[in-house]
Amino acid sequence: MKTARVPVPLLVPAVLGLLFLILPLVGLLARTPWSTLPARLAEPQVVEALKLSLLTSTMATVLCLVLGVPLAWMLARVTFPGRRLVRALITVPLVLPPVVGGIALLLALGRRGLVGQWLDSTFGITLPFTTTGVVIAESFVALPFLVIAVEGALRGADSRYEEAAATLGSTRWTTFTHVTLPLVAPGIAAGAVLCWARALGEFGATITFAGNYPGITQTMPLAVYQTMESGDLEGAVVLSLILLIVSVAILAGLRDRWLTAP
Amino acid sequence: MRIVAIGLAALIALAGCGDSGTDEPGTTSSGSAVTGSVNVFAAASLTESFTTIGKQFETAHPGTTVVFNFAGSSALATQINEGAPADVFASASPKNLKVVVDAGNSEGTPTTFVKNQLVIAVAKGNPKGIAGPADLTRPDLKVALCAEAVPCGAAAKTAIEAAGVKVTPVTLEQDVKAALSKVKLGEVDAALVYRTDARAAAADVDAVEFPESAKAINDYPIVALKDAKNAAGAQAFIRYVLSAEAGRVLTEAGFQAP
Numbered sequence: 001m002k003t004a005r006v007p008v009p010l011l012v013p014a015v016l017g018l019l020f021l022i023l024p025l026v027g028l029l030a031r032t033p034w035s036t037l038p039a040r041l042a043e044p045q046v047v048e049a050l051k052l053s054l055l056t057s058t059m060a061t062v063l064c065l066v067l068g069v070p071l072a073w074m075l076a077r078v079t080f081p082g083r084r085l086v087r088a089l090i091t092v093p094l095v096l097p098p099v100v101g102g103i104a105l106l107l108a109l110g111r112r113g114l115v116g117q118w119l120d121s122t123f124g125i126t127l128p129f130t131t132t133g134v135v136i137a138e139s140f141v142a143l144p145f146l147v148i149a150v151e152g153a154l155r156g157a158d159s160r161y162e163e164a165a166a167t168l169g170s171t172r173w174t175t176f177t178h179v180t181l182p183l184v185a186p187g188i189a190a191g192a193v194l195c196w197a198r199a200l201g202e203f204g205a206t207i208t209f210a211g212n213y214p215g216i217t218q219t220m221p222l223a224v225y226q227t228m229e230s231g232d233l234e235g236a237v238v239l240s241l242i243l244l245i246v247s248v249a250i251l252a253g254l255r256d257r258w259l260t261a262p
Numbered sequence: 263m264r265i266v267a268i269g270l271a272a273l274i275a276l277a278g279c280g281d282s283g284t285d286e287p288g289t290t291s292s293g294s295a296v297t298g299s300v301n302v303f304a305a306a307s308l309t310e311s312f313t314t315i316g317k318q319f320e321t322a323h324p325g326t327t328v329v330f331n332f333a334g335s336s337a338l339a340t341q342i343n344e345g346a347p348a349d350v351f352a353s354a355s356p357k358n359l360k361v362v363v364d365a366g367n368s369e370g371t372p373t374t375f376v377k378n379q380l381v382i383a384v385a386k387g388n389p390k391g392i393a394g395p396a397d398l399t400r401p402d403l404k405v406a407l408c409a410e411a412v413p414c415g416a417a418a419k420t421a422i423e424a425a426g427v428k429v430t431p432v433t434l435e436q437d438v439k440a441a442l443s444k445v446k447l448g449e450v451d452a453a454l455v456y457r458t459d460a461r462a463a464a465a466d467v468d469a470v471e472f473p474e475s476a477k478a479i480n481d482y483p484i485v486a487l488k489d490a491k492n493a494a495g496a497q498a499f500i501r502y503v504l505s506a507e508a509g510r511v512l513t514e515a516g517f518q519a520p
Contacts, residue, residue, distance in 0.1 A: 112448035128449050129404065129432035211433025211444070212409070229337045229436055230411030231361050233344070 028244075031237050040238045048215050049223040050242065056131060056219060057199035060138035061146075064195045067139075068146040069188060073176065075147070076154035094144045101140055102208025109136065110209075133210035134217050138199035146195040153187020154180070193254055200247055297325040300495035301347055303338040304330055305354035305413065305482065306437040307378060310462045311515040312352070315508045319499060326495060334412040334437035335359075342367055342487065349496035352484040352503070354378070354438075354456075355413035359483045369490065372483040375503050376517035378456045379479050380414070380421050381469040383445045390451050394472045395425035398452055406444040406453040409434040413480050414441065418454040420478035442467070456480075458516040481520065 040046055074080075075087055093101055109116040109127050119125045127133040161183060165175040181188075203221040210217040212226065220243045228236035300319075304312050309332045316328035331338065331348070335358035342348050343365045351368070352375075353359040362368050384392050390403060398405050407429070408415030415434065422429050432450060435441040441453040446466045460469035484503055486496040502508055513519070 106447055106449060110447060110449050126404075207436070211406070212435065213431070213433050217433070226409055226411065226434075226436070228340060229334060229409070231336055231340050231343075231358075233340060 025244075028237060028240060031234075032241050033234050033238065036234075037238055037241070040235065041242055045214055046223065046239060046242065049218055049220045049239075050246065052131070052134070052215065052218065053200055053220040053243070054246070056134045056138055057196050057202075059135045060142055060199040061192055061196040063135065063139045064143045064146045064199075065188070065192055068143050068191070068195070069150055072147045072150035072154060073180070076151045090144050090147050092144075093141050098141055098202065098204030099208050102137060102205035105137060105140060105205060105209040128209055129211045129213065129217060131210075131216055134206055134219060137205040137209045138202045141202055141205050142195040142198040145198050146191040149191030149194055150184065150188050153184040153191070156187070157183045189254075193251060197247060197251065200243070296323045296494050296498040298492050298495060299327040299329050300349050300492050300499050301329050301331070301490075302350045302352065302499060303342060303346070303348040304332055304350075304352040305335045305338070306332050306439045307354050307414065307456045307459055308332065308352055308482070309439065311458070311511050311517070314511050315503060318507060318511070319502045322502065323498060326498075328499065332439075334408075336361075336411045336413075337436070345489070347489070347491060348487050349490035349492050350484065350486055350499050352482060353413070354482055355416065355480050356483050357416065358413060359485060362487070363485070367488050369486040369488045369493070369496075372485040373500070373504060374481045374483050374520040376482045376512050377479050377520055378458055378482060378517055380417055380454050380475040381457045381460050381471050383442055383453050383455045383460045383463070383467045384451065384470055385445065385448060386466060386468055388468050388470065392452050392470055394470065395422055395427050395429070395474060398422075398429045399427050403452060404450040405429055405431045406433050406435055406441045406450040407431040408438055408441050408454070409436055412437055414438040414454065414456060417475075417478040417480050421454065421472075421475045424477035425472070425474040456516075461516040479518075482517075 071090070075083065075090075096104070106113060106116075106128065108114050109119070111117070111120055111126050111128065116127065119127070127136060157180070161179050162175050165179045166172075170178070201221060202219070203225065206217070206219060207222055207225070212218050212222050214223075218226070220239065224236050224239045224243065227239055302312065302316070309330075312330060312332075316330060319328055320326055331341075331346075333341075335353040335355060338348075338351060338353070339358045339361040342351055342362050351359065351362055353362075356372070356374075359368075359372055363372065382392055382395070382398070384390065390397075392398070392403070397403070407418045410416055410419055414437070433444065435444065435453075438455050438459050442455045442459050442463055444450045445453045445455075446463060452470075457469060457471075460467055484500055486493065486500060490496045509519070
């Protein structure tokens, strides 16, 4: 392979861009009290928050897969009126500040909310201040990531395989499960990872919709925030680093085992 | 919503490092001419009264602008110690102000300017019939408290302990306004907030007074900050907060004189 000289007008901003992304991480690492790291990790409240974070973000990812893959398929494969509008609506949670998302969730699913009121009076179910509420808040902000990734994969996939299956008498459902899904599996996996990472880092919608209580709704980002608020900056740095290490480790592990194309 | 406000305020504070202290050179040294912007970091419970006081101050000192950053006192203390450009810090408890003083970031002696007391904020008309702290233990009720790190949370803990009950809240909010908004939205049935916050939200909530709150009265201290870009403005603002005119605004809001 021939390596051409990289033009300076591209090289300089590229390096600056990289530095811009890396510098805050370096700042975090520079302030990390490494000696107290293991002791912090062993603190019950940290373990509790970490467990809750991993559980809720995984559940949110499952929920997003169940709802998001069919939604992406509809958008990519079915022409229906208002498809553009639907596609625009799906991106709303992406541009909405998460706290506003949390308020919107309260107004829809809260105890006095549009649907929440009915859930409460009919089934006695209230979602705010529950772990389920955390999963819902995380899913709300993470779902667009999955839908967009999977829709992109579906559009990029060669539709001739699906057409061939159809001409051989396969129903649309069989084609979906036997042809489309295997074809776009890497895209779905990538979308799921993105979705999981977004759910893991979710803060604004969670604290607004689900509240903040240790063991029930206090995920790692909330624990980081509360620790910082109480003036314990060192503790907040340590918690952030733990979250960072765990998420990078999981993502790296997935990349090797799952995401690499055969 | 408070979170966004805090986050935004922090961002603005950081972004504005270069230009937020728009005082002209010279104004900081003399102390006679007060101009430019005064950055006031104030406890969330001071939102309404300080906004009014800020406007009055601007009228009294033409050429000045008061910029507020309202948040939980503990968050403000952290921001100040991390170098946020603040001229004045008004905290809802001496404990959070001490964090700033201990870090060597204050200038002069803090002055207590008001006191505040807790009430139980409940939905308008008190549909659940909450009469006092003992009712907060009822299993059919959802209660929001402030996190212990913020003054309203520390006061709530003291008051509840004084009442001899054990309350299990559903959420620990990061400042008093966040706790209050959970009552406004109807997500919780009760929250321990300051009398002043309940009064400011009187259109949406009722306040239930309880005697044990007398055991958890919060002093509100105010202090100028060492790294103030507008030292003259900071002193003038503090003098104004201690004036009779500002005192009237604070009393009207439900604060008690120190």
